[in-house]
Amino acid sequence: MTGIEIRHYDHRDADELRPLLLEVYAEVYAKAAESDPFASVDRFAEGLDGWSQRPGWSCAVGYDGDGQAVGYAYGAPLPKDARWWGGLLTEVPADLIAETGTRTYALSELMVREPWRKTGTARRIHDALLAARSEDRATLLVDQEHPKVHALYESWGWQTLGDLRPRIPNAPLFHAMLLPLPSPGGPR
Numbered sequence: 001m002t003g004i005e006i007r008h009y010d011h012r013d014a015d016e017l018r019p020l021l022l023e024v025y026a027e028v029y030a031k032a033a034e035s036d037p038f039a040s041v042d043r044f045a046e047g048l049d050g051w052s053q054r055p056g057w058s059c060a061v062g063y064d065g066d067g068q069a070v071g072y073a074y075g076a077p078l079p080k081d082a083r084w085w086g087g088l089l090t091e092v093p094a095d096l097i098a099e100t101g102t103r104t105y106a107l108s109e110l111m112v113r114e115p116w117r118k119t120g121t122a123r124r125i126h127d128a129l130l131a132a133r134s135e136d137r138a139t140l141l142v143d144q145e146h147p148k149v150h151a152l153y154e155s156w157g158w159q160t161l162g163d164l165r166p167r168i169p170n171a172p173l174f175h176a177m178l179l180p181l182p183s184p185g186g187p188r
Contacts, residue, residue, distance in 0.1 A: 004063060004064055004116075004124065005062070006063075006124065007063065008059070008060055008128070008132075009060075010057060011055070014057065014059075017052075017061070018048065020069055021048060021059075021074075022041060022045055024069055024071065024072060024111060024113060027114075028112070028113060029044070029111075036170070037169075037170045043170075047108070051076055051108050054077075055076070056077040056105075057076040058129065058133075059072060059073070060074070070112060070113050070115075071110075071111055071112030071125055072109070072111065073126055073128075074107075074108055074109050074129070075105055075107040075129070077102060077106070078103070078104045078105075078106050078139070080100055080101040081099060082099045084106060084139070085097040085099075085176075087164045087165045087166045088161075089162065089163040089164060089173075090161065090164075090176075091162075092161060092162060102135060103135060104137050105130070105138045106138070106140070107139070107140040112125070130181060135181055136181060137179060139176060140176075140177050141164060142174055142175045142177060143172050144163070145172060156179075159179070161175075161178050162175075163176070
């Protein structure tokens with residue numbers, strides 16, 4: 001199960017890619033969606049539609065040898081004066097969260113179907129998505145109810161900035177994390 005092909009997409013592909021992204025999400029989050037309104041497919045679809053229209057949105061999808069999507073990751077650069085940091089509950093220096101529109105890439109989603117978990121696939125998709133980014137750093141949010149996921153990101157070099165609760169109905173409490181990005185083509 002290690003051989004996957006990773007394909008890259010941008011906002012021009014979003015409409016065509018949308019059904020596939022929703023299908024994978026519905027499978028990966030089926031159990032959570034049964035009891036958590038924040039995990040519903042409809043809520044995710046709204047978020048996907050918003051993210052995929054942002055300038056600089058990019059998506060990396062991993063496919064197996066049969067052309068079946070095994071997982072994906074997507075995100076976009078944070079705009080100047082981004083609302084991303086609005087729910088930050090930890091005090092940090094203002095310059096640390098000042099956005100220019102080109103400083104920070106927000107990794108919004110990373111998910112892998114069950115058979116492909118614990119195979120290195122998530123890391124490959126993650127690295128492929130971030131490899132060509134020109135931003136100085138990346139950020140992501142990890143639900144604090146998932147300490148194993150948090151530890152996994154730490155093992156990949158991510159550092160916790162603080163606690164953040166997005167201003168979205170039913171949003172859980174997250175760890176906001178940062179990862180310095182090398183310049184494109186440089187060492188990773």
